[in-house]
Amino acid sequence: MNKAITDGVVFMPPPFEAGLDMWSSGDGVPGSDSYDGAINAAFVPIDQDFGGALELIKTETLQKLRYMGQTPILPGCYLQVRVRAKAMSGNLPSLRIAAWAGGAGGVHVAGLVETGPQVSLSAYGEVVELSAIIGPGQRNGVDMAWGTAPVYAHVGLDLTGPNGGILRIDDIEIEDVTQVFLRDMLGMVDVRDFGAMGDGVSDDSAAFEAADAAANGREVLVSAGSYFLGDSVTFQSRVRFEGTLTMPEDKILGLTKNFDLPTYVDAFGDDEELAFKKAFQALLNTAGHNELDLGGRLIGVRAPIDLQGALANRTFFNQRRVIRNGQFSVYPGSAWDTEVVTSQASYSPNDPKRLTGVQNVANVPVGSLIEGNGVGREVYVRDRNIAAQTLDLSAPLYDADGTQVFTFRRFKYILDFSGFSDLGRFHLADIELQCSGECSGILLPPQGSVFALRDCFITRPKDRGITSHGEGCQGMLVDRCQFLSDESPLPATERKTIAINTNANDVKLRNNRAVHFRHFAVIGGSSSIISGNHWFQGDTLQNSPRVGGLVLTRINNRGTIDGNYIDNNFIEWVNEHDQAPEFASEFSFSQLSITDNTFIVSHVAPWFNWLVIKPMGPGHFVNGLTVTGNAFRVIGDEIDRVEKVDTSFADLDYNRFYNVTFRDNTFNNVAKPVASPVVIEHTEASPSQAWDVNAAGKLPFDAWAQVVESVIAEGPVRNASGAVHYGAPYYLAKQGPNNDRITLRWEEPVEGTVMIKLRIDDPF
Structure with a gap:
């Protein structure tokens, strides 16, 4: 890139022979004094080293020479200022390239470095060359890094040191040297070229946005350094990170062209947990993607991931989003310890999903499992009202009327969605949660529909695989997943882990495999x-x-x-x-x-x-x-x-x-196969008017013989004289001490064999 060549931009100031009225003894701004007619300045048309040259007598402690024209300062453009000078007589001064930074509207941009390296003249007649580079980025070799605020400069020299010396100065040259700093002229822009400091303190948000805007299809490079972004930044271009970022928790990094966890890991310095949180934050805050690819990465997790806390700016979300293709693995530590709280509270069947008068209610975490007399399995704290001293429950209690001391156990989960008020249509696919016996897997949101897991592993959870503490399981889909217990060596009756519990309706559990849990699933809903x-x-x-x-x-x-x-x-x-x-x-x-x-x-x-x-x-x-x-x-x-x-x-x-x-x-190997309707073959060996048919051991649940659907004779039924009897019997159901017999009554004593089809129910 060379703006002078490609865009015809004029950077070079005119030579001194064109007149000294364009050269100022001040900052070069309009109205400042020029060297035209000054008693200490003159143009020397012939000099053995320079040809024509400006001859100056140093009369001020800081004597300035500035071009009064405006040298353009362009984003991404680096200018090298060069000049040769020599001492002729008198005291020997020092020299340095200097410039005045001008912003929009002609105002001075303060706070910038406006001078280059200083060079001392040490001998008369010795030609010394000075140079300095002005540009937007803080790069090696850049002397004056100005960012993007300046739009022009008054370029020149500063003379310092003792007064009284006479020196000659060759024409000042300004050259576009941007190509020295750009790594790939055709395919990349660097955020440093747009003013990013990379010092970990300065807010580089605007520079990142400017680099992205200028990329125009090229890749944005975040070169080596530590960049602080004080505001949300969204890249519309592909971005590559050599440097790393820090951001406030509530600020979002959007990567629209390479939205995947490996890129976020590069951005946040190999901190997979932080990178995942920022990627999840972007997933729910940008419309350009509905899927976060973890890139097969293993994410080391030191504490439960509060997904709503990572999002920070909303508690409700109901659009399809997917996280897929990766692993979460926990580091052991106290962050996974179960919180156990005991508290006295009261329960009434008239308000079946609430505890009242809860002592120390603020100490009871939402999502806690409730234990106590008359409490069924898998009842959780759905919500709490500290002011009213109440706890809302995920399900009613079957026999807890009155006041008692309850125990509340808050398990810790790798992925904790409980901070959302409502989260719907959220999917996990090809994910493994490696709980390692340290923690549980997933705590669902308290409300939401169609949470889905597909082809996932929940491996060795400490207490629970998937927990629903409300109705966030409505319509949940769990397909082709594996649940592997941490309790395989234990007898079945000593195990305590549960793979899944649900409270709401329309749950689908399909083609899953679960090994050695206390319960595979506790299903509290219908359909x-x-x-x-x-x-x-x-x-x-x-x-x-x-x-x-x-x-x-x-x-x-x-x-x-x-x-x-x-x-x-x-x-x-x-x-x-x-x-x-x-x-x-x-x-x-x-x-x-x-x-x-x-x-x-x-x-x-x-x-x-x-x-x-x-x-x-x-x-x-x-x-x-x-x-x-x-x-x-x-x-x-x-x-x-x-x-x-x-x-x-x-x-x-x-x-x-x-x-x-x-x-x-x-x-x-079942002693009593049962059926209803059951077909029983009954033979009456001698004529009898009342046949007692015994169905004991043949009816499900040892239920009652209630309905006879049919009675069909197997061969002739004969009376006492041996004649065939053509009449049909009627039946009496629920006979005998256990109600598991029926009586067939005939119009006369008969004998024979019949096939009887009877039921334990009324089918109508």
Whole structure:
């Protein structure tokens, strides 16, 4: 780049022979005194060294020589000022290149270096050459770094030292030497060429913006140095960092052409955690990108990442954003320690999702797990009101009416979204959270929809993989993810980690794999789809108890559990998130479909079951349950049955079962395969008018024989005389002490064999 050549810019001042009226003894500004007619200045037309030259007698302590014309100072342009001089007689002065910096409107730009290196004349007749470079950037070799504020200069010399000396000065030359400083003339601009200081103190924001504006498709180089940006900066050009940045937390660095974590890491000096926070900040504050590529980087994390705190300027966001392709790994330390607080509080079923009168409420962190008498699993603090001394809960408590001391445990998460009031359509893809047994994985926002994880790993969480402490799990999608426990060596009953909990509706867990957790998922909402997953929770002990792999706490479930591999654990359906656990006016345990799953268990006690319904209060019943096409297999000694009702708190009302289908399943090493409707072959060996048909052990949940769908004779039914009887019987349901028998009554005593199809429910 040479502006004199490419743009015809005139930098060179006129020679002295053109007249001294353009040369000032002051700063060169309009109205300053010139050397034209001065008694101490004259033009010498012939000099053996210079040809024509200006002869000056030094009469002032600081004697100035300035060109009164305006030498342009252009962004990105570097000018070298050169002059030769010699002493003729008298005292020997010192010389230096000097200039006056002029800004817009002719004002002086103060605070700049306006002189070059000083040279002393040491002998008469000896020609000395002086030079200095003026330019916008603080570069090696630049004597006067002016930034972009000056737009012109009055260039010349300063004479210092003793007065009385006579010297001659050759014509002053000014040359564009920008090419000396530019690394790639065609493809790059450097922020230093636009006034960036790179001293870590000066605010270089304007210089960065100016460099980006001038790039015009070229790459912007942030050359070596430490740059402070006091304001937000957005690059519309590609940018490469050799130097590093510091910025206030609330200021945003936008990189529109190379928006990826490796570039932010370069920008912030290999501090991956800070770089990620600034990149996340830009992701939610710029419209040019909806995806942050971590570039396969491993991000070392020393403390929980408060995502809303990193964003700083908003708590609500509901546009699709994706973070993908990287790892987060924690450094051990006290920052991951669980906060444990105990506090007395009161609970009333009339206000089912709130604790009142909470002592020291300010000490209870939002997102804390609540423990206490009558508190179900996975109930969290959703919000708090310090002034009112209340805590809002993620779910009701089933039996905590009154006042008690609760324990609050605030786990620490690598990615903590709890500071958002609402965050929707946020996705993580191809991400691994390496918790290393030090911390938990993800704390969701308290509200939001369609949070998604795809092809992610949550490895060795200390307490939880994914936690929902509100409704930020609404419509959540978790697909093809792996959840690997830190508790594999422990017996199943001693494990405490949980891979996922949810509270809201429409959650989809599909094609995931979870290994050795206390529970794979605690699902508190309805309309969930649990499909194609493999979760296994066995241990090496023989005949040891197993725990629930999938815990459903919504009784009106409307859920689908399909095509899963359920290994050494069971499905538990419970109403522990019910403020009135006894049946009231709800639908009770209803609308759940369990189809085409593979159930397997090894070396367990005979009372193990794969499907457990646990009512927390009386009066409940099953009102819509489909269990079809499943394969149940036991390795080792057989178990009694695959299903049961846990009556620790209450039993079901079997008289109110509706729409229960339990059929087309296969059973291996199960003593009592069950079905509803079930087909029973009954033979009456001698004529009888009342046939007692026993369905004990054949009906799901040991429920009641309520409805006979059909009775078909297998061959002739004969009366006492041996004649064929053509009449049909009627039936009496719910017979016997356990209501698991029916009675067929004929119009006369008969004998024979019939196929009876009966149900435990009213299908209509």
